[in-house]
Every structure is written in C-alpha cells, then in structure tokens.
Amino acid sequence: xxxxxxxxxxxxxxxxxxxxxxxxxxxxxxxxxxxxxxxxxxxxxxxxxxxxxxxxxxxxxxxxxxxxxxxxxxxxxxxxxxxxxxxxxxxxxxxxxxxxxxxxxxxxxxxxxxxxxxxxxxxxxxxxxxxxxxxxxxxxxxxxxxxxxxxxxxxxxxxxxxxxxxxxxxxxxxxxxxxxxxxxxxxxxxxxxxxxxxxxxxxxxxxxxxxxxxxxxxxxxxxxxxxxxxxxxxxxxxxxxxxxxxxxxxxxxxxxxxxxxxxxxxxxxxxxxxxxxxxxxxxxxxxxxxxxxxxxxxxxxxxxxxxxxxxxxxxxxxxxxxxxxxxxxxxx
Amino acid sequence: xxxxxxxxxxxxxxxxxxxxxxxxxxxxxxxxxxxxxxxxxxxxxxxxxxxxxxxxxxxxxxxxxxxxxxxxxxxxxxxxxxxxxxxxxxxxxxxxxxxxxxxxxxxxxxxxxxxxxxxxxxxxxxxxxxxxxxxxxxxxxxxxxxxxxxxxxxxxxxxxxxxxxxxxxxxxxxxxxxxxxxxxxxxxxxxxxxxxxxxxxxxxxxxxxxxxxxxxxxxxxxxxxxxxxxxxxxxxxxxxxxxxxxxxxxxxxxxxxxxxxxxxxxxxxxxxxxxxxxxxxxxxxxxxxxxxxxxxxxxxxxxxxxxxxxxxxxxxxxxxxxxxxxxxxxxxxxxxxxxxxxxxxxxxxxxxxxxxxxxxxxxxxxxxxxxxxxxxxxxxxxxxxxxxxxxxxxxxxxxxxxxxxxxxxxxxxxxxxxxxxxxxxxxxxxxxxxxxxxxxxxxxxxxxxxxx
Numbered sequence: 001x002x003x004x005x006x007x008x009x010x011x012x013x014x015x016x017x018x019x020x021x022x023x024x025x026x027x028x029x030x031x032x033x034x035x036x037x038x039x040x041x042x043x044x045x046x047x048x049x050x051x052x053x054x055x056x057x058x059x060x061x062x063x064x065x066x067x068x069x070x071x072x073x074x075x076x077x078x079x080x081x082x083x084x085x086x087x088x089x090x091x092x093x094x095x096x097x098x099x100x101x102x103x104x105x106x107x108x109x110x111x112x113x114x115x116x117x118x119x120x121x122x123x124x125x126x127x128x129x130x131x132x133x134x135x136x137x138x139x140x141x142x143x144x145x146x147x148x149x150x151x152x153x154x155x156x157x158x159x160x161x162x163x164x165x166x167x168x169x170x171x172x173x174x175x176x177x178x179x180x181x182x183x184x185x186x187x188x189x190x191x192x193x194x195x196x197x198x199x200x201x202x203x204x205x206x207x208x209x210x211x212x213x214x215x216x217x218x219x220x221x222x223x224x225x226x227x228x229x230x231x232x233x234x235x236x237x238x239x240x241x242x243x244x245x246x247x248x249x250x251x252x253x254x255x256x257x258x259x260x261x262x263x264x265x266x267x268x269x270x271x272x273x274x275x276x277x278x279x280x281x282x283x284x285x286x287x288x289x290x291x292x293x294x295x296x297x298x299x300x301x302x303x304x305x306x307x308x309x310x311x312x313x314x315x316x317x318x319x320x321x322x323x324x325x326x327x328x329x330x331x332x
Numbered sequence: 333x334x335x336x337x338x339x340x341x342x343x344x345x346x347x348x349x350x351x352x353x354x355x356x357x358x359x360x361x362x363x364x365x366x367x368x369x370x371x372x373x374x375x376x377x378x379x380x381x382x383x384x385x386x387x388x389x390x391x392x393x394x395x396x397x398x399x400x401x402x403x404x405x406x407x408x409x410x411x412x413x414x415x416x417x418x419x420x421x422x423x424x425x426x427x428x429x430x431x432x433x434x435x436x437x438x439x440x441x442x443x444x445x446x447x448x449x450x451x452x453x454x455x456x457x458x459x460x461x462x463x464x465x466x467x468x469x470x471x472x473x474x475x476x477x478x479x480x481x482x483x484x485x486x487x488x489x490x491x492x493x494x495x496x497x498x499x500x501x502x503x504x505x506x507x508x509x510x511x512x513x514x515x516x517x518x519x520x521x522x523x524x525x526x527x528x529x530x531x532x533x534x535x536x537x538x539x540x541x542x543x544x545x546x547x548x549x550x551x552x553x554x555x556x557x558x559x560x561x562x563x564x565x566x567x568x569x570x571x572x573x574x575x576x577x578x579x580x581x582x583x584x585x586x587x588x589x590x591x592x593x594x595x596x597x598x599x600x601x602x603x604x605x606x607x608x609x610x611x612x613x614x615x616x617x618x619x620x621x622x623x624x625x626x627x628x629x630x631x632x633x634x635x636x637x638x639x640x641x642x643x644x645x646x647x648x649x650x651x652x653x654x655x656x657x658x659x660x661x662x663x664x665x666x667x668x669x670x671x672x673x674x675x676x677x678x679x680x681x682x683x684x685x686x687x688x689x690x691x692x693x694x695x696x697x698x699x700x701x702x703x704x705x706x707x708x709x710x711x712x713x714x715x716x717x718x719x720x721x722x723x724x725x726x727x728x729x730x731x732x733x734x735x736x737x738x739x740x741x742x743x744x745x746x747x748x749x750x751x752x753x754x755x756x757x758x759x760x761x762x763x764x765x766x767x768x769x770x771x772x773x774x775x776x777x778x779x780x781x782x783x784x
Contacts, residue, residue, distance in 0.1 A: 149382040157486050196485035197492050198386040206380045213372040240346060243368050250375045261385060266378065273371070276364040280346045283363060
C-alpha cells in the first residue's frame with residue numbers, strides 16, 4: 001500500500017528545471033544542450049544544416065546508477081539503464097565555468113535526494129511488512145490462547161495441547177520478528193498445561209494474554225527502530241491497529257463458548273465491541289463484510305453471523321498480507 | 333489513549349485525530365474511538381470469568397484396571413456413576429486386553445457429547461503381542477508407559493485437589509490387574525500425596541491356576557506396602573467364588589448377583605444410590621481412619637434388599653450379612669467395623685441414626701470382642717419398599733486367613749518355578765518374591781500388635 005502511495009505522490013510532484021547547459025558534447029554524437037530537472041536529465045542534439053535538433057536521450061533520474069565527474073577532462077560520465085534495462089554509458093564534455101559546476105552540484109543533489117526517497121520507500125515497505133506479519137501472528141496467538149478457554153471447559157487436553165503447540169510456534173515467530181517476545185511466558189504456560197490443572201492453566205492463559213496486550217500498549221517494540229515511520233500517519237497498517245486485531249481475536253474466539261453456555265449477556269456485551277473493532281480494521285485491511293455498519297439493526301444471531309464472516313475475512317486477509325510480506329520481511 | 337492537554341483532556345481516534353474525552357466516534361473520520369486500556373481489562377476479565385465453567389476438583393476418581401476392572405467400572409458408570417458429581421471414570425487395560433473392549437469403547441462419549449462425569453479408556457502400549465500373564469509383566473507394562481502420568485493427571489488426580497478419593501477396582505488373578513494396579517496407585521499417590529485410596533480386589537477362584545494365586549498374592553503385598561510404606565488405605569478383598577454365591581434384591585424386586593452386586597456395593601460406598609443425605613457417606617473418611625489405625629485389609633459383607641418385615645430388625649440383617657462375607661473372616665479378630673446403611677423413606681422415622689447406632693453397638697459387642705472402632709454411614713432412598721441395603725466392612729483379620737488360598741497358590745507356584753529365570757519369564761526378580769511374603773507376614777504381625 002505504501003509503495004503505491006509513494007509512486008502516486010512522486011508522479012504528482014511538479015517537474016522543475018534545475019539547470020541547463022549549452023555547447024555540451026556527447027561522445028560519438030556531437031554538440032547539443034543538456035537539461036536537468038528534478039526528474040530527468042536530457043540531451044538535445046543541436047542538429048546540422050539539414051537535420052533538425054532532436055532528443056538524443058531523456059533519462060529518468062531514478063534510472064541513473066552513476067554520475068561521475070572527471071575533472072581532468074571536464075567531462076561527465078553518466079551510467080544508466082535504458083527501457084530494455086540495458087546498461088548505457090554516456091560521456092559528456094561540458095564547457096568550463098560556473099554553469100557546469102552548478103549542473104554538477106544540482107545533479108548530485110537530485111540523485112542524493114532520490115536515493116534518500118528510495119531508502120525511505122524501502123523502509124516503509126519493510127515497516128509495513130513487519131506490521132502485516134506481526135498483525136497476523138498477533139491474531140493467531142490471541143485466537144489460539146482464547147480458544148484454550150472453551151477447550152478447558154470440555155477438559156479436552158488433546159485440543160489444548162494442539163493449541164499450545166501452535167501458539168508456541170507463533171510466539172517464536174513473533175520473537176524472531178522482534179515484535180513481541182512471549183517465549184518465556186509460553187514455556188511457563190506449557191509447564192502449567194502439563195499439570196492438567198484447568199484452573200491454573202486458565203490463569204496462565206489470562207496472564208499471557210495480558211502480557212501480549214500490555215506489549216501492544218507500547219508505541220513500538222524498541223528493537224525495531226521505526227519510531228519515525230510510525231509517526232508519519234501514512235496509509236496502511238499502523239502499530240495501533242494491531243491492538244484492535246488483538247482485542248477482536250480474543251473476544252471473537254470466546255463468542256462460541258458464550259453461545260454454547262447460553263451466556264446471552266456476554267454475547268450482547270461482545271457483539272457491539274467486535275463490530276467497532278472490525279469497522280476500524282475494515283478501514284485498513286480489505287474485507288468483504290463490515291459488521292460494524294450492519295450490526296446496528298441486526299438481531300443477535302445475524303450479528304454473530306456477520307462477525308463470523310468478518311473474522312474469516314480478516315483472518316484470510318491478514319494471512320495473505322503476511323505471506324506477501326515474507327520476502328521483504330526484515331530479520332532484526 | 334486519553335491525554336492531558338493544557339486545558340482539556342483529549343482522546344485519539346484510530347487515525348490519531350484528537351477528540352474531546354468521552355467521544356464514542358471521531359468527529360473527523362467517523363471511526364469509533366477505543367479506550368484500549370479499558371478494553372484490554374474487560375477482555376482479560378471475560379477470559380478469567382471462564383473459570384466458573386471449568387470443572388475443578390474431582391473428588392472421586394474411579395479406576396478400573398485390567399479386563400475385569402474395566403468391566404466393573406463401566407457397569408458402575410452406566411448404573412450409578414452418571415449421576416455422581418465431581419467424579420471421573422478411567423478404564424486402563426493392556427493393548428491386547430483392550431481388544432475385548434471394542435464394544436465398550438464405542439459407547440464412550442465423544443468430545444461433543446461430553447458431560448460430567450466422564451468415562452474414558454487408556455490402553456497400556458505393548459511392545460509385542462505377548463499376553464501379560466504375570467504380575468511382574470503387568471507392572472512392567474505400566475511402568476514402561478510414558479503417558480500414564482499424563483492420563484492420570486487428565487482424570488483429575490493432582491495435588492491441588494485436597495479432598496480426593498481414588499477407587500481402584502481390579503481382579504488380581506491376571507497379569508495386568510495384579511501388576512499394573514499397584515503401580516498405577518503408586519503413581520496416583522505421587523501425583524496427589526493427599527489422596528485417599530480404596531481398592532476393591534477380586535481374588536481368583538479356587539479352580540484358577542497357581543500362577544493366578546501367585547499374581548494375587550504379590551499384588552496384595554504391594555497394596556499393603558510399597559517403598560517401605562502402606563500403599564492403599566483400604567483394600568476390600570472379594571473372593572470370586574464367594575461373590576458367585578451371594579444374592580441381593582433390587583428396588584424393583586430383581587435379583588442382584590455377581591458383578592452387579594459389586595457395582596451395587598460401590599454405589600452404597602459412594603452414596604450413588606441414595607436419593608438424599610448422600611453427603612453423610614464419606615468413603616475418604618473411612619480410608620483415612622483405616623490408615624491411621626494401620627488396618628488396611630477389609631472383608632465386605634453385603635445384605636442388599638433385606639426386608640425389615642421379614643428379618644424383624646437391623647441386628648438380624650447384620651447377622652445375615654455376616655453369614656456371607658465376600659472373603660474368609662475371623663470374627664474374633666475384627667478391630668474395625670464400618671457400616672454403610674441405606675434406609676428407604678418409609679422407614680426413616682423408625683430407623684434414625686441414633687437408633688441404628690445403638691443397635692449396631694450392641695450387635696458389634698456381641699460379635700466382635702476385639703473391636704476398637706466402628707463407624708456408621710447412613711443414607712436414605714426414596715424407595716417405598718421396606719427393604720434396606722447394608723454393606724459391612726470388617727477389618728482386622730489376618731491376610732493368612734482372608735487371603736489363605738492366594739498364599740497357598742503362591743507357595744505352590746514358587747516351588748514349581750524354582751530354578752527358572754524369574755525376571756525373564758515372570759517379570760519379577762527372585763528377590764522380590766520373598767519380599768512379598770515378608771510384607772504379608774509383617775502386616776499380620778502388626779495386626780497382632782494393634783490387637784494387644
């Protein structure tokens with residue numbers, strides 16, 4: 001999402017002339033004019049008696065891989081990639097004087113600015129990849145931990161073991177991504193599960209959920225180093241959205257238990273909250289259904305169906321996003 | 333996400349737009365405003381509230397070991413157990429024996445149908461298809477099962493349950509029942525050192541081979557003492573041949589005999605048959621008292637469905653029960669007498685606890701000259717008949733008498749097997765065989781000391 005946004009912003013930016021120079025000689029071509037804008041560098045061949053001036057090259061600055069000045073010969077060596085991604089070297093002899101120096105300086109500044117923009121764009125992409133992956137893992141971890149509660153009420157220890165095993169894998173992935181480290185808590189939970197004491201396990205599950213929830217209260221994991229990006233307010237996910245994902249997953253996974261136990265008050269309390277969380281998330285993540293807007297006039301059973309549809313959509317989107325982010329995901 | 337400004341408090345929406353504190357929706361983007369701290373607290377509270385739906389303590393855990401043990405636990409579960417609160421039922425058999433439980437397994441509730449109390453089956457894994465014919469092999473089978481502790485924990489045996497009684501039923505003639513049962517009870521005691529235990533041990537019939545009696549004797553010695561301390565609090569010895577001869581009458585006038593009679597006895601013991609006042613029935617208390625007295629082996633005497641009109645009084649019903657003990661008993665040696673009586677509603681007025689206690693004391697005095705303690709557990713049923721059920725548990729008779737047949741079979745088997753590779757063939761060391769005899773002798777000597 002951020003990449004599209006950056007490209008769009010770059011396209012919208014007005015093209016400005018930075019420098020122009022006459023009597024520039026392009027090796028093996030001849031003399032002409034050199035134009036430099038904030039977006040491209042162009043060389044216009046002067047033409048001859050029978051031939052009109054024509055554009056010899058017009059190179060987008062983002063395609064320039066190197067621009068070196070050889071002081072001895074007062075020449076500029078441009079290396080760039082053409083439309084066919086072929087490496088092209090253009091040697092330009094510049095007239096001496098301040099105008100040439102200004103052009104060198106402007107070209108250097110423009111390329112530096114472009115490099116910074118590219119780095120920023122890369123960082124934004126990494127940050128989004130980090131958020132997408134963390135969002136999915138937080139969704140999975142919260143879901144798995146919350147679903148242990150109904151499993152405990154059935155004393156279905158095989159199911160508890162399976163949930164715990166998957167939750168531990170997710171915790172490892174969260175720790176590896178430098179998002180949240182709950183590995184120790186998961187280890188402690190596993191030890192408690194081995195005691196087969198449902199009451200102790202439930203307390204440990206609550207403590208683990210609390211630890212994750214509290215970690216998400218922080219603005220960003222300190223190890224990530226993306227504080228500046230998190231303040232930008234650019235489109236896409238932000239750290240705060242992960243909190244809503246956590247709250248949504250936790251509440252949603254308990255819904256089936258309350259239904260099974262006929263705990264209508266808890267269902268009535270949960271549905272509007274789930275609707276609010278999902279309406280926020282629908283604003284960030286592509287979802288087919290938006291229970292936040294539907295639920296106001298719905299009865300409980302259809303509201304539950306809407307929430308279930310939203311949860312499935314959300315999980316699918318988070319999973320796809322996280323998978324797409326794999327390549328760009330940084331290992332910090 | 334409420335922040336304190338210089339003048340007014342503000343709160344941020346998901347898009348970081350600032351809104352006056354208390355706003356439900358953002359005035360700029362229209363998204364809901366979430367107080368994360370509050371929502372997190374509510375979520376955690378909701379999760380924690382799941383605790384009230386978790387069935388915690390299993391006060392009664394019923395273990396059936398081996399083929400016969402599994403069948404009895406299954407019958408008891410179907411007859412009486414489903415109505416018992418805070419209980420769990422676990423059948424444990426060897427994988428080869430478990431093949432015979434196929435029909436029974438199909439009757440186990442699935443996860444979806446799960447309702448308390450639960451009945452489940454655990455099969456001890458076997459490395460080969462070899463039959464578990466001997467005590468030592470059965471013990472090895474259980475001790476080699478790495479999942480056994482977990483299975484016991486899952487059935488609710490754990491240290492956090494302060495008041496817990498384990499009822500273990502097993503026929504001691506076979507390898508799995510005799511060998512695995514004491515080991516499993518040891519593990520249960522290790523998992524919950526505070527638990528009380530009551531073993532119903534079926535002794536082999538007279539026509540069974542000496543190996544069966546050998547198994548029973550070894551097993552009995554382990555229940556009496558393992559790792560230098562008593563293992564089972566109470567062992568109710570049931571002689572198979574005697575059980576076959578005892579008859580009772582059910583509430584509908586039907587005959588109750590053989591295994592259903594044992595199931596009925598267990599029902600009386602845990603108050604499962606009583607419709608009310610079953611709280612007065614506390615087998616854990618009986619187990620505790622037995623341990624503190626140092627008397628562990630008991631002989632049950634059953635009188636089921638005895639009519640007060642026909643028998644004319646409680647003393648006669650008690651005498652009727654004493655006439656058909658489920659194992660050999662020596663009246664002169666009895667030091668502990670526990671009476672569990674179930675009285676129908678129509679007799680409640682005439683058979684109050686004080687009346688029964690007075691009659692019991694008098695009857696005890698006439699029958700047991702060395703008696704040191706007596707306990708009455710009274711419960712009531714809504715039956716309109718005048719029939720009462722009673723179960724008398726008598727402790728103090730030496731094992732040389734109550735388990736005489738097993739001891740004789742043990743001696744014969746020992747003589748026959750002399751010179752054989754004990755460990756390889758029977759799974760026991762040659763050292764452990766005399767130890768079994770020493771434990772039984774020690775118990776009988778200790779009874780003499782208590783009596784004197």
